[in-house]
Amino acid sequence: MAEQSQTQGPRPIVPFLKLEPKPHLVGKRCGKCGAIYLSESRIACAKCMSRGPFSDVALSNQGKVHVFSVIHQSFPGIKTPYITAIIDLPEGVSVRANLIDFPAEKAEKDPHSLFDLPVEMVTEVVAKDREGHDVVRFCYRPKK
Numbered sequence: 090m091a092e093q094s095q096t097q098g099p100r101p102i103v104p105f106l107k108l109e110p111k112p113h114l115v116g117k118r119c120g121k122c123g124a125i126y127l128s129e130s131r132i133a134c135a136k137c138m139s140r141g142p143f144s145d146v147a148l149s150n151q152g153k154v155h156v157f158s159v160i161h162q163s164f165p166g167i168k169t170p171y172i173t174a175i176i177d178l179p180e181g182v183s184v185r186a187n188l189i190d191f192p193a194e195k196a197e198k199d200p201h202s203l204f205d206l207p208v209e210m211v212t213e214v215v216a217k218d219r220e221g222h223d224v225v226r227f228c229y230r231p232k233k
């Protein structure tokens with residue numbers, strides 16, 4: 090059943106975004122030292138140089154804004170300005186994503202209102218692929 094929904098249902102835009110049972114990011118944990126990485130596969134641990142084994146770990150949907158940038162120019166069809174940010178997750182992993190539901194003008198006028206701001210991950214459909222499946226991306230918004 091889960092396999093069917095993966096081939097028939099919406100598709101995540103990056104392999105480390107899982108949509109079932111609830112949307113979340115998946116990291117790889119080093120079996121030797123416990124370091125966690127955000128990538129689909131890895132040859133060796135950057136912390137202890139061990140070659141694994143690495144296991145999947147579900148990452149928190151909560152985080153804090155580490156740093157951000159307001160984007161004023163982008164590809165044709167992409168509405169600007171928008172905020173792109175590095176989000177620190179409690180597992181010690183950082184992830185780059187867009188920040189929504191926060192005014193870009195406020196971010197520029199008062200940057201300190203954003204640093205360390207608690208945020209939560211949300212997903213949204215951004216496109217359809219060639220087979221007509223919804224393509225889902227993740228982003229963050231201020232925690233409610």
Ligand SMILES: [Zn+2]
Nearest residue numbers: 119122134137
């Ligand atoms: Zn390690």
